[in-house]
Amino acid sequence: MINGKRYESTSAGMTSSALSLRDLVLLKRMLLFTREDERYLQMAGEILSSKAETILDIWYDHMVANDYLAHYFTRDGQPDADYLNTLRPRFGNWIRQLCQRPYNTHWSQYEQIIAQRYQDQPMPTDDMKDVPVIFLRYLVTFIYPVTNAIRPFLSEKGHRPEEVEKMHQAWFKAVSMSVILWTYPDPAIQEIC
Amino acid sequence: MINGKRYESTSAGMTSSALSLRDLVLLKRMLLFTREDERYLQMAGEILSSKAETILDIWYDHMVANDYLAHYFTRDGQPDADYLNTLRPRFGNWIRQLCQRPYNTHWSQYEQIIAQRYQDQPMPTDDMKDVPVIFLRYLVTFIYPVTNAIRPFLSEKGHRPEEVEKMHQAWFKAVSMSVILWTYPDPAIQEIC
Ligand code: HEM
Numbered sequence: 113m114i115n116g117k118r119y120e121s122t123s124a125g126m127t128s129s130a131l132s133l134r135d136l137v138l139l140k141r142m143l144l145f146t147r148e149d150e151r152y153l154q155m156a157g158e159i160l161s162s163k164a165e166t167i168l169d170i171w172y173d174h175m176v177a178n179d180y181l182a183h184y185f186t187r188d189g190q191p192d193a194d195y196l197n198t199l200r201p202r203f204g205n206w207i208r209q210l211c212q213r214p215y216n217t218h219w220s221q222y223e224q225i226i227a228q229r230y231q232d233q234p235m236p237t238d239d240m241k242d243v244p245v246i247f248l249r250y251l252v253t254f255i256y257p258v259t260n261a262i263r264p265f266l267s268e269k270g271h272r273p274e275e276v277e278k279m280h281q282a283w284f285k286a287v288s289m290s291v292i293l294w295t296y297p298d299p300a301i302q303e304i305c
Numbered sequence: 306m307i308n309g310k311r312y313e314s315t316s317a318g319m320t321s322s323a324l325s326l327r328d329l330v331l332l333k334r335m336l337l338f339t340r341e342d343e344r345y346l347q348m349a350g351e352i353l354s355s356k357a358e359t360i361l362d363i364w365y366d367h368m369v370a371n372d373y374l375a376h377y378f379t380r381d382g383q384p385d386a387d388y389l390n391t392l393r394p395r396f397g398n399w400i401r402q403l404c405q406r407p408y409n410t411h412w413s414q415y416e417q418i419i420a421q422r423y424q425d426q427p428m429p430t431d432d433m434k435d436v437p438v439i440f441l442r443y444l445v446t447f448i449y450p451v452t453n454a455i456r457p458f459l460s461e462k463g464h465r466p467e468e469v470e471k472m473h474q475a476w477f478k479a480v481s482m483s484v485i486l487w488t489y490p491d492p493a494i495q496e497i498c
């Protein structure tokens with residue numbers, strides 16, 4: 113029903129999970145991602161887990177209200193409720209994982225599983241044939257909205273403004289890291305393209 | 306001296322400047338980029354233009370201090386001062402353009418010129434042969450640092466905190482847009498990969 117191949121063209125082959133620990137450390141350095149960020153993500157995770165259903169409601173409203181997203185979750189011209197329901201726990205799980213997992217190769221393997229899941233989906237059906245592939249540029253456009261969306265929740269539990277700011281920055285870096293890992297190219301295919 | 310082809314592997318062909326107005330409008334919608342952001346970017350531009358030299362000093366220190374960046378600007382094991390000096394006005398110009406240009410197809414053409422300039426550079430020399438190509442993931446890692454770096458300057462001119470926040474969000478979106486346009490893939494090559 114949905115075309116998992118859609119992310120594929122962004123990455124030229126996500127099957128290779130060959131992200132070495134060295135690569136991961138380099139990416140973290142470039143992102144200025146530190147142990148302090150891991151601590152603030154844990155702090156953010158406590159807030160966001162307890163608010164996950166509210167956050168997902170907002171994301172779902174946004175997905176259904178904007179055609180550039182809605183058409184990915186549509187069948188016969190209607191929002192595909194079954195499909196949306198199947199995805200819901202996966203979105204929630206991603207929020208928790210992003211905050212609570214140590215940022216080592218285990219975590220990058222979890223992100224690879226998401227990438228892989230897209231990849232393993234069937235090719236487009238007739239319903240979907242006018243929907244463009246999820247280009248890399250589309251993933252990058254979402255870093256801002258996904259970063260910004262959680263901001264109001266972070267200040268709801270009485271943390272100091274500096275803590276809220278640090279949690280927010282850590283979340284921004286973590287979302288970037290997800291996008292980076294989902295678009296991580298296969299070195300073999302890299303050679304050709 | 307530097308390998309402009311380095312960005313190329315991120316985009317599978319940036320020569321096509323075939324970003325239609327329709328594509329640009331869609332990308333802006335996905336980014337939640339509005340006319341309000343254009344106004345706040347103008348406001349930010351006034352501050353950042355007057356601070357450009359200070360900002361560039363900080364960026365240059367960062368480039369030289371971190372090997373993952375420094376090696377792109379090195380010749381014979383030393384920072385390549387000539388090359389760094391040649392680039393300096395181009396960095397400053399990009400800051401101003403990002404804030405002060407209307408976000409229409411003229412502006413995306415300016416971004417294409419940057420993309421093109423990378424593309425037109427010679428292939429790596431011996432100096433550079435151990436330096437990895439600037440993969441797409443590297444461009445994405447920089448959205449956070451480049452977004453965050455300008456934050457302290459925005460509050461130096463007595464603007465209200467809400468204005469500072471709005472300027473900062475607009476800058477975040479604008480930096481994302483640059484990265485998106487630099488990695489915009491050629492639809493023809495898209496078909497193959
Ligand atoms: C910052 C960028 C993005 C984030 C953080 C994000 C987050 C997620 C998450 C967490 C999932 C569930 C993953 C799983 O466990 O399988 C998902 C699935 C999905 N996303 Fe994204 N997303 C992003 C960008 C986009 C964009 C730009 C589009 C479309 C234009 C999109 C369309 C989809 C679709 C269609 C699925 C379902 C795929 C399936 O059937 O397994 N996403 N996304």
Ligand code: HEM
Binds near residue numbers: 374396426445451
């Ligand atoms: C948000 C991401 C980035 C931004 C906003 C940015 C900004 C810029 C700008 C404004 C220029 C001058 C463009 C011109 O007018 O020709 C430039 C050039 C350059 N950048 Fe980036 N950059 C980013 C990411 C990176 C990364 C990750 C690397 C390396 C790992 C890198 C390496 C270079 C190099 C080597 C040049 C000189 C290219 C030439 O010789 O023309 N940049 N960058």
